[in-house]
Amino acid sequence: MSDKFEKKILCIGAGYVGGPTMAVIAQKCPQYKVHIVDINADRINAWNSDELPIYEPGLDEVVKEARGRNLFFSTDVEAGIEEADIIFVSVNTPTKTYGVGAGKASDLQYWEKTARSIVKASKANKIIVEKSTLPVRTAEAMERVLNANDKGLKFEVLSNPEFLAEGTAIKDLHNPDRVLIGSMETEEGRKARQTMVDIYANWVPKERIITSNVWSAELSKLVANAFLAQRISSINAISALCEKTHADVQEVAFAIGTDSRIGSKFLNASVGFGGSCFKKDVLNLVYIAESNGLPEVANYWEAVITMNEYQEDRFVKQMISAMFNTIAGKKIALFGFAFKKDTSDTRESPAIHVARQLADENAQVTVSDPKALKNAKNDLADLKNISYEQDPYESAKGAHAVAIVTEWDLYKTLDYQKIYDSMEKPAMIFDGRNILDHQKLFGIGFNVYRIGKPAMTHFDQI
Numbered sequence: 001m002s003d004k005f006e007k008k009i010l011c012i013g014a015g016y017v018g019g020p021t022m023a024v025i026a027q028k029c030p031q032y033k034v035h036i037v038d039i040n041a042d043r044i045n046a047w048n049s050d051e052l053p054i055y056e057p058g059l060d061e062v063v064k065e066a067r068g069r070n071l072f073f074s075t076d077v078e079a080g081i082e083e084a085d086i087i088f089v090s091v092n093t094p095t096k097t098y099g100v101g102a103g104k105a106s107d108l109q110y111w112e113k114t115a116r117s118i119v120k121a122s123k124a125n126k127i128i129v130e131k132s133t134l135p136v137r138t139a140e141a142m143e144r145v146l147n148a149n150d151k152g153l154k155f156e157v158l159s160n161p162e163f164l165a166e167g168t169a170i171k172d173l174h175n176p177d178r179v180l181i182g183s184m185e186t187e188e189g190r191k192a193r194q195t196m197v198d199i200y201a202n203w204v205p206k207e208r209i210i211t212s213n214v215w216s217a218e219l220s221k222l223v224a225n226a227f228l229a230q231r232i233s234s235i236n237a238i239s240a241l242c243e244k245t246h247a248d249v250q251e252v253a254f255a256i257g258t259d260s261r262i263g264s265k266f267l268n269a270s271v272g273f274g275g276s277c278f279k280k281d282v283l284n285l286v287y288i289a290e291s292n293g294l295p296e297v298a299n300y301w302e303a304v305i306t307m308n309e310y311q312e313d314r315f316v317k318q319m320i321s322a323m324f325n326t327i328a329g330k331k332i333a334l335f336g337f338a339f340k341k342d343t344s345d346t347r348e349s350p351a352i353h354v355a356r357q358l359a360d361e362n363a364q365v366t367v368s369d370p371k372a373l374k375n376a377k378n379d380l381a382d383l384k385n386i387s388y389e390q391d392p393y394e395s396a397k398g399a400h401a402v403a404i405v406t407e408w409d410l411y412k413t414l415d416y417q418k419i420y421d422s423m424e425k426p427a428m429i430f431d432g433r434n435i436l437d438h439q440k441l442f443g444i445g446f447n448v449y450r451i452g453k454p455a456m457t458h459f460d461q462i
C-alpha cells in the first residue's frame with residue numbers, strides 16, 4: 001500500500017528536532033511517506049494523540065494535516081529502517097558525563113547505536129542523513145561503522161544540520177534562512193546530496209539551499225550556535241558594566257545594533273541563555289579545539305559559557321542582596337520556567353539554576369509557567385520547598401518578590417497593581433528579561449531591579 005509513495009523517508013528520534021522537521025517535510029511533500037520512530041513509547045503515543053509531547057506554535061496544525069496521510073509515528077525502528085530509502089538520524093547528542101572528555105565532548109552512544117541498528121535491519125543501500133548536531137568528522141566514523149557490513153551494502157552519509165530555533169520551529173522550517181547539505185565530494189556523495197536538495201526544493205527557494213563538503217556542514221552548525229551564544233554572553237558582560245557605570249544596556253544594545261556590521265539580533269541582555277544546544281555545542285567546540293592542540297581557541301570559546309554562568313549567579317546574588325541579605329522563609333514567585341518563550345522545553349533553563357539557588361537559601365519558591373510546569377516539576381523533583389502554580393496572580397499572592405525568568409508575552413500584560421496589592425511589602429520585582437514597563441511598576445510601588453540598568457527603589461540601597 002505504501003508503494004504509492006515516491007520516496008520513503010525515515011527519521012530516528014522523535015524529539016524537538018525530529019518531530020517538527022519531519023512533520024513539515026510530510027506537510028510540504030505529500031508524495032513522500034515520512035515515518036518517525038523512537039524507542040520512547042510514551043513520546044510516540046503522545047505524537048499519535050491530541051496532546052503532542054512538545055509545545056511549539058503551529059505544530060498541532062501541521063501534524064493534524066499530515067498525520068495518517070503520509071506522516072506516521074511508531075516504535076518499530078527495524079521495520080522503519082528496512083523500508084526507507086533515506087534515513088534522518090535525529091537522536092540526542094548530550095554532553096558526555098563520564099570518561100574521556102566528560103563535561104565537554106558529545107556523547108555519541110545514541111548515534112552509534114542507531115548506526116548499528118541501521119546496518120542490522122537494512123537489506124538495500126541507503127542514504128543516511130545526520131540531523132543531530134555532531135562533532136566535526138563524525139560522518140567519517142559513521143561511514144566506517146555503516147560500511148563495515150558483510151551484506152555488500154553501501155551507505156552514503158550526509159550532514160544536514162538543523163538550524164531551527166525552539167519557539168519558532170515551524171516558522172523557521174517553513175521559511176528557513178538556509179538549508180545546509182554536506183556530502184563527501186565523490187560522485188556518489190554528490191548524487192546523494194542532490195536527492196536531498198530535491199526534497200527541500202519542494203518548498204525552499206533554490207538559492208537558500210546551500211551545499212558543501214560534509215565537514216564544513218558539521219562544523220557550521222557548531223559554529224552557528226557558538227556565535228549566537230557568544231553574542232548573548234557579550235551583551236551580558238556589558239550589562240554588568242552598565243550597572244556599575246549607570247549606562248543603560250538597552251540603549252547601548254540599540255546604539256551598537258544599528259551598525260549593520262553588528263546587527264540588532266541576540267543583543268538582549270538577560271539572566272542568561274539556556275536550551276539544550278548552546279552550552280553543549282559550545283563545550284563540544286571547546287573540546288574539539290583542545291583535542292586538536294589549540295588551547296587558546298578552546299579558552300576563547302569556553303569564556304562564553306563562564307560568562308553565562310556568571311550572569312545567572314549575578315541575578316540570584318542581586319535578589320538576595322536586595323532582599324536584605326536573607327530570603328529564608330520568604331515566598332518568591334518565579335514567572336516563567338521554560339528556557340525561552342513559546343516552548344515547553346526547560347533543558348538548561350536559567351530558571352533551574354535560579355530556583356535551586358533560592359531553594360538552597362531556604363526561600364519558599366513558587367514556579368509559574370504557561371507551558372512548562374510539567375517539565376519544571378521533573379527538573380526540581382528533589383527539592384522540597386518548591387510549589388507550582390499555573391496562575392501567576394495566585395503564585396504572587398503573599399510573595400516578597402516576583403522574578404521574571406522567561407520572556408513570555410503574557411507577563412507583559414498582567415495587572416501589576418493587582419499583583420502588588422496581594423504581595424508582602426516592600427514588594428520587589430526582578431525583571432530578568434527586561435520586558436516590563438519599569439517606570440509603571442515603580443509608580444505602583446514596586447522596587448524594580450533590572451538587567452544592565454540602575455535599580456529603581458523607594459529606599460536607599462544598602
Ligand SMILES: NC(=O)c1ccc[n+]([C@@H]2O[C@H](COP(=O)([O-])OP(=O)(O)OC[C@H]3O[C@@H](n4cnc5c(N)ncnc54)[C@H](O)[C@@H]3O)[C@@H](O)[C@H]2O)c1
Pocket residue numbers: 012013014015016017018037038039040043077090091092093110113114131132133134162163164165166276277
Ligand atoms: N532542540 C533544538 O533546538 C535543536 C536544534 C537544532 C539541532 N538540534 C540537535 O538535534 C539533535 C536532537 O535534539 P532534540 O532536541 O530533538 O533531542 P530530544 O532529546 O528531544 O530527542 C531525541 C530523541 O531521540 C530518541 N532516541 C535516542 N536514541 C534512540 C535510538 N537508538 N533509536 C530511536 N530513538 C532514539 C530519544 O528517545 C528522543 O526522543 C541533537 O543533536 C541536537 O543538538 C537541536
